[in-house]
Amino acid sequence: MTQLPLDGVRIIAVEQYGAGPYGSMYLADLGAEVIKIENPAIGGDVSRQTGPFFIGENDSYFYQTFNVNKKSLTLNLKSAEGRKVFEELVKTADAVTNNLRGDQPQKLGITYEQLKQVNPKIVCGHLSAYGRDNDRASWPGYDYLMQAEAGLMSLTGEPDQAPTRFGVSMVDFMTGAVASLGLIAGILGAHRTGQGRDVDVSLFDVALHQLSYPATWYLNEQHVVQRVARSAHPATVPCQLYKTQDSFVFLMAMTDKFWDVLVDILDDDVLKEPRFAHVASRRENRDVLTAEIDRVLSAHSTAHWLEILKGRIPCAPVYDVPQALNNQYIRDIGMVHSVPHPHNQDMEILANPIKLDGQRLTGKAAVAMGTDTQSILEELGYSEQEISRLSQNKVV
Missing domain, CATH: 3.40.50.10540 (Crotonobetainyl-coa:carnitine coa-transferase; domain 1)
Incomplete structure (x- = not known):
């Protein structure tokens, strides 16, 4: 250059x-x-x-x-x-x-x-x-x-x-x-x-x-954002860690569109129920939904799910530092x-x-x-x- x-x-x-x-x-x-x-x-x-x-x-x-x-x-x-x-x-x-x-x-x-x-x-x-x-x-x-x-x-x-x-x-x-x-x-x-x-x-x-939107929510509506289990997003569900057969995967189906794609991929009758159909209802049923997604994902390994979900649903493995730095992708992109x-x-x-x-x-x-x-x-x-x-x- x-x-x-x-x-x-x-x-x-x-x-x-x-x-x-x-x-x-x-x-x-x-x-x-x-x-x-x-x-x-x-x-x-x-x-x-x-x-x-x-x-x-x-x-x-x-x-x-x-x-x-x-x-x-x-x-x-x-x-x-x-x-x-x-x-x-x-x-x-x-x-x-x-x-x-x-x-x-x-x-x-x-x-x-x-x-x-x-x-x-x-x-x-x-x-x-x-x-x-x-x-x-x-x-x-x-x-x-x-x-x-x-x-x-x-x-x-x-x-x-x-x-x-x-x-x-x-x-x-x-x-x-x-x-x-x-x-x-x-x-x-x-x-x-x-x-x-x-x-x-x-x-x-x-x-x-860096408090960003939690600050705006509190300053204007006195809403206090709390920590949620599994590093979950405070308002959007599903957006957190979920259990697989051998570890965890982080899924972020942030919109109804991504949720519909996820449900189609996972093909599970419980996840198709109306109580999970929209962002607000998924937030109201967060704990139940977490257990149901865990149930489905636990049938296979993280590697299996990443291969199926990659590019279709925002998702990522949870790596430690050696795994993150030994990831071939970071060398492929020149990082x-x-x-x-x-x-x-x-x-x-x-x-x-x-x-x-x-x-x-x-x-x-x-x-x-x-x-x-x-x-x-x-x-x-x-x-x-x-x-x-x-x-x-x-x-x-």
């Missing part, structure tokens, strides 16, 4: 760990030059030392997951000389993005108000736990806390069990993606008007926004991506889900800390002697 849509866009990323790096990686994959700032005094991004699996010195598979296609510049932003280098870089950039605690961007001098004299077109993206404009600005915060307070845990799991978090940090990932969308919108506006701005996104706001690393030439990661002109985006492994420091400083006009002095002073 010779031309990516964000070719020529330069983004400075003051980021670490998950949410921020996940979002900026989308931009790097799409062609943006993402320059990751790493503090040499602390060994760079903390996720370089996030185990249990490491790959070479000061690198990990966790770090590789969120940082492919980026450059690495070591720089101490809190030093006077480091600040000077940073401002020289800002002059050449389209955006500065960070995922610091809400009170930190102001202290570090990376808001639009503090950088607009350096570059009036700069867009400053801020991804924090609770935002920068309220009494929680200084609070640290993590994904799981947001799932808890925003009500998401209350909707997850079996009804007779404790509230449950998602299996992975979905709030981090959603917030990273939303932050990158906001940043690109800001850059587009700045290119049109010549004026940058601040763009703020918080973990809490995004988590709360497993080979990214050679100096310490593992066969390293594989999941590919970016965005396709351009029908093609998957490609990538290069995340580089060692400071790999691009020399070339970036030279581009900014620093001499060999000046770079050596900055290194000796632990600025870079």
